[in-house]
Amino acid sequence: MGLHSVVLVDDEVYTRKGLIKLIDWESCGFRITGEADNGEDALELIRTTNPDLVITDIRMPVLDGLGLIQQLIEEDEEPPVFVIISGYDDFSYAQQAVRYGVHDFILKPIDEVEFTDMLCRLSDRLLREQDEKEREKRLENQAIIESIIKNEADESVIAVWEAQLKMTSSSSLYYMFVELNDLHPWREAEEVPLHRFMDQVEQALQAIVGGEQPLYIHEHRNRIGVIVSDRMLKPFHHHIRPFAEALQANIELREGRVFIYAGCPVQGLAGLRGAYESAKEALLYKYIHDHDGIVIHSPNSECTVQYMPVDQELYHRLIEQIEEYRLEELERSIKQLFRRFQELRYAPEAVKMNIHQCVIGVIDIIRSMDGDERTLGSLNPVIGWQDLNLSLRELQRLFTAFAAESGQYICALRKERQKGGIHKIRTYIEEHYQENISLKSIAAKFYMNPVYLGQLFRKTYGVYFNDFLLQLRIGEAKRLLRQTDMRIYEVADRVGFSNPDYFVTQFEKLEKLTPSEYRAQLMKGGASEGASR
Structure with missing residues (x-):
């Protein structure tokens, strides 16, 4: 089977040339057969060469991309497949593109991996269609x-x-x-x-x-x-x-x-x-x-199908429930979303567009947390169904599975980030234990709830925050007692105790002897066997 032919239409020459160099077209099953810098020239070129795919910008002189697509659709029983590339994230353009049956609407700058994946899937689709046409001709x-x-x-x-x-x-x-x-x-x-x-x-x-x-x-x-x-x-x-x-x-x-x-x-x-x-x-x-x-079909029906985005409040609530992994609420929101698709009479292409928006929103969250959406087993079904025949019931099942798995994955990513965060907090304590710090002040510095921070610290390191801080301070106090002639109150102040008496009490509680007794033992040739070293 030969390569599918492609015509590129964009009034910016560097965009066309850059796209030609960026993509390995042949490995995706395509070859560039023509270029045009405006819709009118492109129209004549397409009429002459009959390409399989037209990739066009929207805003161009003479005849814009949507006008080009509309004219080709109106005059050709079997127009080429259209892919729109645009630097403008305008829903009205995407909405019109959906009505024209455009295969994809891609925003600049073009992501090489995503664009290549789209071409490969489109090539497979065109090959299947060509096989069917050949059977029909026979x-x-x-x-x-x-x-x-x-x-x-x-x-x-x-x-x-x-x-x-x-x-x-x-x-x-x-x-x-x-x-x-x-x-x-x-x-x-x-x-x-x-x-x-x-x-x-x-x-x-x-x-x-x-x-x-x-x-x-x-x-x-x-x-x-x-x-x-x-x-x-x-x-x-x-x-x-x-x-x-x-x-x-x-x-x-x-x-x-x-x-x-x-x-x-x-x-x-x-x-x-x-x-x-x-x-x-x-x-x-x-x-x-x-x-x-x-x-x-009823010719007298006054109810037309809809091409519009879902209610943004519902969309944001659904994304939040995925991110927070509130599974029961999430399932209710998904049921509400798909019920609205039916009640408001959404066209299949509009359903596709809205599901795609939700999936992209979740993927953006995963990537922002340094995750890899490709590890999700439910990802390929929810992005690869567009060329297949799926009932709304099955689509809801696939999307629910994706949302649930994504929520669980985001939760795991959050825990991993928290582990990294608690290690940063420990490092901070080790560097600032001489200062007047507390669980409350550190929690405020790292924007955390102090009770939760205390629980997380205990779970991670097996010791309470206050005990860890005390061990650090007493450890440093012992070093100063061994290596300097600083007075007891000076040692206390150096390691973070503003009250020398309280320092002595805490030292004795941990070491079973006072700071003075510890230094005296050292002067006699070694600390007491009962003292911690």
Whole structure:
């Protein structure tokens, strides 16, 4: 398989050249086939070269990046994949990009590792899509139906196919997508190839409509397309929902969930494009109907899907609960988040964008604590699901697992940092024990609760703070008594005791003899055997 072609569009030449040098394009499965410094020139270049991928800036002279994407989408049935790079973190741009189906929105300066990872995943996706297209090209019948969907077939071809499907130009028909969900690489379940799932769909159709009824099924990337004729609906009183329910029930799966999306009815194969387009629109309502997995498009529906960020209060609360590892509250917040996705009718791409925002927020926290998010087993599923078919229920499960594991990891990182912090506190005590320090003053200096600091010190070193401080001071006092002729009150002051009598009391408590007795023993040739050395 050859390399995927790429066109770079940016009005800053150093940005284009820098990107070309920064990335090992061939190892990612791509090659640069053209460059342009404005949208208008890029439009002609793309029309001429038909690249697989267009990487474009947003703000450019003549024709900006979004205008370029919009024009290509409007004039091309199969436009290239788009990736936007921008120096502006503007949600309105990202929102519009989502509507246009842009693969990714990347902010400058570009992170080499993340950009390379995105390209590798995109290359894999394009390879899968190319394989599917090649299979489709080998199936002449499917190609003909595609031409009908695109309004490219003449009346004679349509008449032949209507006869094959036992239809007339006045017969009612629907176009339907059948989609297998929740079988992904991170789940302990056998993956079902699309061609095998297609066989299962065909068997289920035959079971509910009978073997004599001609069928048309077709692969559409990661789902199956089905033409549902009025004859097929006859046993269901010509209603599409009970037909969809029967089909869903008859597809035998050991794992996973089947989702079905039906468009609006049209008259005859000449109207197939309208049926197909309305079925595609039904895909946008997937997560709204997650409970039963059946979406029937209604042209009269006034409820449109939403493309917007989640409530920021909920987002910040969720991030805080992850960081503080409040698991029960976190699970409630995640349930609330996903309930809002349904209640406010979020489009799948908007759900993707908001989940991505939450994941990035958590990763930023982990990195700020010198952690490595790649150690999380739940990371790859929650960032790698975008090109897969997942139900909202499964996505919630994956995100909950990520949030819980991240919270636990952040908690462990915090404990590690606290261990490092307590060592710094010990060093500080050892350097300042001669001064008037206390547990309370040190806790204030290091912005800690004194009770907690005392507990942490005892747990870490097996000794109470006051006992540790006393040992340091008495140890230094003994050295001064051995090596100098300083008076007792001078020694007391030097090691941090403002009251000489209290110093004598504490020295005797620890050494079982007074400072004077300790020095006297030294003068006689050695300290008492009972004294600590």
